[in-house]
Amino acid sequence: MERVAVIGASMTQFGQRESWILDLLAEAGIECLEDAGVDAEDVEHLYVSNMASGEFEGQTGVPNALAHDLDAMPAYTQRVDQTSSSGGAGIYAAWQSIASGASEMTLLVGGEKMTHRTTGEATDVIASLTHPAEYKTGVTLPSFAGLTARHYLERFDAPRESLGKVAVKNHKNGVDNPHAQFQKEVDLETILESPIVADPLRLYDFCPITDGSAALMLCPESVAKEYTDEYVVIAGIDGATDTHVVHEREDPTIMGGVVESGKGAYKMSGYGPDDIDVAELHDMFTILEFLQMEGLGFADQGEAWKLVEEGYTERDTGELPINTSGGLKSKGHPLGASGVAQGVEIYEQLMGEAGPRQVDVDIGLACNVGGFGNCVITTIMEAAQ
Amino acid sequence: MTMEAYEYEDGSISYPGHPRGPGGTEPVDTIDLSEYTAEVVTWTKSTATPPGVREPNTLAIVEFDVEGESVRAIVQLTTDDVKTGDEVEPVYTEELREPGAGIREPDSQDWDGYRFDPV
Secondary structure, eight states, X not given: OOOEEEEEEEEOOOBSOSSOHHXXXXXXXXXXXXXXXXXXXXXXXXXXXXXXXHHHHSOOOHHHHHHHHHTOTTOEEEEEOBTBTHHHHHHHHHHHHHHTTSOSOEEEEEEEOOTTSOHHHHHHHHHTTSOHHHHTTTOOHHHHHHHHHHHHHHHHTOOHHHHHHHXXXXXXXXTTOTTOSOOOOOOHHHHHHSOEEETTEEGGGBXXXXXXXXXXXXXXXXXXXXXXXXXXXXXXXXXXXXXXXGGGSSOTTOOHHHHHHHHHHHHHHTOOGGGOOEEEOXXXXXXXXXXXXXXXXXXXXXXXXXXXXXXXXXXXXXXXXXXXXXXXXXXXXXXXXXXXXHHHHHHHHHHTOOGGGOOOOSEEEEEEEETTTTEEEEEEEEEOO | OOOEEEEETTSOEESSOOSSOGGGOOEEEEEEGGGXXXXXXXXXXXXXXXXXXXXXXXXXXXXXXXXXXXXXXXXEESOSXXXXXXXXXXXXXXXXXXXXXXXXXXXXXXXXXXXXXXX
């Protein structure tokens, strides 16, 4: 099977945008076509990662609309919805389209428009992914994080401050990301004194509500060489699903989807946790960075907090920089765009295009989580040799 | 009103019930968890609640012991004066949240249930 290459990437400014979903998608799509040097008429498949444009905005049919706006007709189009992991699932779908031979040029655009909704409304749209038995309790995704964080801290005797240090690190990284929603450092004291949202977690333990989009261009490696000498290859990718009902998991601190998708991506790539030089993890909530570090084998169960305390995951001084982009925490979390934007960050790191965020990297990993670990995609990329 | 869990061929129990249980086993019986007390595994007080949900909303994952078989549920608590390991008991509540205030179609599910109170 021929390797699948990534030859272009883009992301819009994340944050509170005046544009609505169709314009956001077109903005990233046009920029990605230009970055890759690909004519729209050469795009054979066009995938749109999006969780809820119908619920947020009353706009459905977005892949068809985007193909028209980009003049990419008659490309085959498809919407990919896997809640917060729609972006990662979009990378998997785009990879499949190339690896199967069905397409020789696939454009993936992920996006979401959310900020016109109140926090309560946006929270409810996201919480609609829960089982009826969960939904009627009023549980939200932040509530799941609070429940899990308390269990983790009590069971592993981890200090509350260790979660705050994830937010400190990711905000610090976001300062150097011009597309991030928050380009501002936050100190630990501010985090620990911010309003409680789902105790023991506070405001700065959570990502913001965000508008934005991001895009990647994929093609077979033989086609990539017609466009450029420098590109990135998807070395491994896999997706996995855990229980729909969160409390039915045997161990609340193990995210089965992370473990299984990580295993699959490692197996396909031939790499293991020790080979990864940089990782983008789905820090929708600070506790999720610990759980993914452990699920992906970067730390033993209950030990990730110690690595964060030791500075192991710091961008400029750590052995494994995590969330050099600022993560969802600082960069923002436009649901369908987030997994694609993780891929954009790994792509830019591997291409040496990350500017002040650049780290020394040969192999990068992105882990995109849907629901509270309900669906997970892990992608491993490397620079073309 | 019951708090119905399913028991499967292999003896395991789940709340809520599913058409197939662990190993693809079929449900063979139902169990009303509202007849049991439970132990708090973890809890949180949510202050950013969606439309139609009380604020704050104190939630817990609780564990029932049904004749030696454990089964968990997410539930509302009546108080935030609680700690991990506390024993709690169900108290019937007509509406756990306001039907129709949120995005979910009101007729698509039931809205009554049980809040749990420390014993």
